Amino acid sequence: MLIFRFFSRFSRGLALGMLLAFGAQAQADALPSWNDGAAKQAIVNFVQTTTRQDSPEFVAPAERIATFDQDGTLWVEHPMYAQVMYCFDRVPVVVKAKPELAKVEPFKTVLSGDHEAIAKLSMDDLFKILAATLTGISVDEFKAQAQQWLDTAKDSRWKRLHTELTYQPMQEVLQYLRANGYKTYIVTGGGQDFVRLYSERTYGIPPEQVVGTAGGTKYGYDKEGKPFLTKEPKLLLNDNNAGKPEGIHLMIGRRPHAAFGNSTGDQQMLEYTKAGEGTRLSMLVLHDDAKREYAYGPAQGLPNTHVGALTQTLYDEAQKQGWVVISMKKDWKRIFAFEP
Amino acid sequence: MLIFRFFSRFSRGLALGMLLAFGAQAQADALPSWNDGAAKQAIVNFVQTTTRQDSPEFVAPAERIATFDQDGTLWVEHPMYAQVMYCFDRVPVVVKAKPELAKVEPFKTVLSGDHEAIAKLSMDDLFKILAATLTGISVDEFKAQAQQWLDTAKDSRWKRLHTELTYQPMQEVLQYLRANGYKTYIVTGGGQDFVRLYSERTYGIPPEQVVGTAGGTKYGYDKEGKPFLTKEPKLLLNDNNAGKPEGIHLMIGRRPHAAFGNSTGDQQMLEYTKAGEGTRLSMLVLHDDAKREYAYGPAQGLPNTHVGALTQTLYDEAQKQGWVVISMKKDWKRIFAFEP
Incomplete structure (x- = not known):
C-alpha cells in the first residue's frame, strides 16, 4: 500500500524505476x-x-x-546486411582517394552498379571491399563516416x-x-x-x-x-x-x-x-x-x-x-x- | 522531506540503494x-x-x-605475479600427465626448485610454461584447477x-x-x-x-x-x-x-x-x-x-x-x- 501512496507523489518514470529497482515484475502484458x-x-x-x-x-x-x-x-x-550496404556505398569515396582502384576488381563491379554482377561477388571479393572501406582509418574517422550513413541512408522498401x-x-x-x-x-x-x-x-x-x-x-x-x-x-x-x-x-x-x-x-x-x-x-x-x-x-x-x-x-x-x-x-x- | 519519511519505513540497505539510484553522493569520507x-x-x-x-x-x-x-x-x-606462481605450481601436475617433459627445459628447471635458475628463465621459457599449464584443457577444467589454487595457495610473506x-x-x-x-x-x-x-x-x-x-x-x-x-x-x-x-x-x-x-x-x-x-x-x-x-x-x-x-x-x-x-x-x- 505504501508503495502506491509513494507512487502518487512522484512522476511515472520514477515510479517505474523504483518498481524495477525493487525487483517487482511488471504485471501488465x-x-x-x-x-x-x-x-x-x-x-x-x-x-x-x-x-x-x-x-x-x-x-x-x-x-x-x-x-x-x-x-x-x-x-x-x-x-542485404545494412553494413554491407554501407561498405558498398563507401566504395566511390575510397576510389576517389585511390583512383587506381577503379579498374581493379571487385571495386570495378561495385562501381558499375550492376546489381546482378554485385550479387555474384565472392566472399573473397566481399572481404576486399570490407577491408578497403572499414580499415586503414582511425577509429574516430570510421565513427564519423558510419554515423553519417546511419543518419541518412534509407532502406529501399520502407524508405x-x-x-x-x-x-x-x-x-x-x-x-x-x-x-x-x-x-x-x-x-x-x-x-x-x-x-x-x-x-x-x-x-x-x-x-x-x-x-x-x-x-x-x-x-x-x-x-x-x-x-x-x-x-x-x-x-x-x-x-x-x-x-x-x-x-x-x-x-x-x-x-x-x-x-x-x-x-x-x-x-x-x-x-x-x-x-x-x-x-x-x-x-x-x-x-x-x-x-x-x-x-x-x-x-x-x-x-x-x-x-x-x-x-x-x-x-x-x-x-x-x-x-x-x-x-x-x-x-x-x-x-x-x-x-x- | 518525503524521502526521509520513506527511508524510515524501509531497511537501511534499501535506503542506500535509493540514495545511489538518485545520484546523491556520499557525504562521509x-x-x-x-x-x-x-x-x-x-x-x-x-x-x-x-x-x-x-x-x-x-x-x-x-x-x-x-x-x-x-x-x-x-x-x-x-x-612474482600470482598467476605465474600458479603456473609454476601446476608444472608438476602437467609433468605427471606427460612424464617426457621432466627432462625438457624449461620444465626441468621449474621442477628443480632452484629459485635462482627459475628467476633467470627467459620470456620464451615463461610462455612455454604458460601454454603448457593454461591451454589444451577445457574452460571448465581450467576454472576448477585455478579456483582450487586460489582457495588454498598462500603468499610467502603474509601467509x-x-x-x-x-x-x-x-x-x-x-x-x-x-x-x-x-x-x-x-x-x-x-x-x-x-x-x-x-x-x-x-x-x-x-x-x-x-x-x-x-x-x-x-x-x-x-x-x-x-x-x-x-x-x-x-x-x-x-x-x-x-x-x-x-x-x-x-x-x-x-x-x-x-x-x-x-x-x-x-x-x-x-x-x-x-x-x-x-x-x-x-x-x-x-x-x-x-x-x-x-x-x-x-x-x-x-x-x-x-x-x-x-x-x-x-x-x-x-x-x-x-x-x-x-x-x-x-x-x-x-x-x-x-x-x-
Whole structure:
C-alpha cells in the first residue's frame, strides 16, 4: 500500500524505476506485440522460472545474461546486411582517394552498379571491399563516416533509416528481460564497431554489451603526440558459427541463459546456451511473412541466398533440441514500431 | 522531506540503494584509508567535477568508465605475479600427465626448485610454461584447477590467500567510483580467464568487466554431443602496453575517464585516458614502502627486475603529462584490510 501512496507523489518514470529497482515484475502484458502462443509463452515462462525467488530454477541476478543475434533477429537483413550496404556505398569515396582502384576488381563491379554482377561477388571479393572501406582509418574517422550513413541512408522498401527497421516484438523481449534483471547483449556476425554506434540508442544496449566480428586496432600518435587507434585489416574475432560461443567467452565470460538467433551462424550460440545447467531458452526467428517482411529459408518464398540464413537443417535441429521457433507471421501482431 | 519519511519505513540497505539510484553522493569520507594530500584530493576532485549535474565537465552516466591495472595496482605483484606462481605450481601436475617433459627445459628447471635458475628463465621459457599449464584443457577444467589454487595457495610473506592481498585504499577507490555511477573495469596484463575467477568476489567487478591477456578458445563437442570450449595456445590479445588501449577498444568500446596503473605496461592506457576530452584522471601507484609492502622502481630499495615495473622514465613522464603519482608510503594510511 505504501508503495502506491509513494507512487502518487512522484512522476511515472520514477515510479517505474523504483518498481524495477525493487525487483517487482511488471504485471501488465510486457509483450503486447506478440500473439498468444507457444513462443510468447516460452519467453514468459523462462522469465518467471528463472527470476522468481521461490523457483527451484532461480538464476542469481549476476548470472542473468541474454544474447541476441542482430541481422534477421533484431532488424531486417534482407535483401542485404545494412553494413554491407554501407561498405558498398563507401566504395566511390575510397576510389576517389585511390583512383587506381577503379579498374581493379571487385571495386570495378561495385562501381558499375550492376546489381546482378554485385550479387555474384565472392566472399573473397566481399572481404576486399570490407577491408578497403572499414580499415586503414582511425577509429574516430570510421565513427564519423558510419554515423553519417546511419543518419541518412534509407532502406529501399520502407524508405526508412535502417535503425527504424528493428522488430518491435524483439524490442519488447529486450525490455522485458532487462526489467527482470537480465543483461542483454548483441552477439552479431556484423562489425562490432559498426553496431556499437547505434546499439544504445536503437536497442538500449551499451557499446560494451555488443560482441561482434572485430578487427585489430593499432595504437599510435599523431603529429602533436596525441594517441589514437587505427583500424587494422586483421581479423581478431569472426563472430559467426563457432565464433559466437568463442566470442561470448572472450567478451562476457559467462554462458548465456537465453539466446536468440535466426540463422546457421547462430547455431552454436543456441546449442551452447541450451547446453547449460538449469532452465535455458534458445529461440529461432523464422522469416515466413512475405507480406509484412520477407519469407526465406525453410519458409521458402524467397530463395535462400543468405550467408547463414535459417536452413531446413537448422529448423529441424531446433525441433530436435527444444529450441523454440518464432514465426513472424503467426507470433507477431506487428513487425515494426511505425506500423499503424 | 518525503524521502526521509520513506527511508524510515524501509531497511537501511534499501535506503542506500535509493540514495545511489538518485545520484546523491556520499557525504562521509569515502576514502578513509587515504591520508589527506594531492593524490586523495585528485580523486575526490575528479569525481565531483565529472558527476555534479551543474559541472561544466559533467560526464553522462553511460560514459563513466574507469579502468584499473591489477598486478601492483590493485594487489601485490612482488616477488612474482600470482598467476605465474600458479603456473609454476601446476608444472608438476602437467609433468605427471606427460612424464617426457621432466627432462625438457624449461620444465626441468621449474621442477628443480632452484629459485635462482627459475628467476633467470627467459620470456620464451615463461610462455612455454604458460601454454603448457593454461591451454589444451577445457574452460571448465581450467576454472576448477585455478579456483582450487586460489582457495588454498598462500603468499610467502603474509601467509594469506592472494585474494586477501588487495590494497584497501584502491578497494575504496573502486567503491567510491561505483557509488558515483562509474563502471569499474580491470584491464590487466594477466590472464583474463584467471582474473575473472575472483574479480567479482574480490573487487566487486563482474567477469564481463575484466579485460586481460586472452587466448583463443575452440568450440567442440564431447562424446555425448554436449558442446564445450577448449583453451587454445593462440594469443588473441596481449593486454600490455599498446595492447591495453587496443583491448579497451575491443572489449569496452569507449575511452575511460579515469585509469590507474603502476608500470610501463600501463603507460599507453594512462596516455590514452588522459588524451580524451574534458576532465580525465590518470594515476600511477608508486611502490615506495619497503616496510609495509615493497619498494621498487624509482623508489629503489629492491632492484627493478619486474616486467613493466614503474621505471624512472615512466615516473618522469607522469610528472610531465599531469598523471598523479600515488605514494604508498605517504598517501596510504593502511595497505591491507587485515591490518589492525
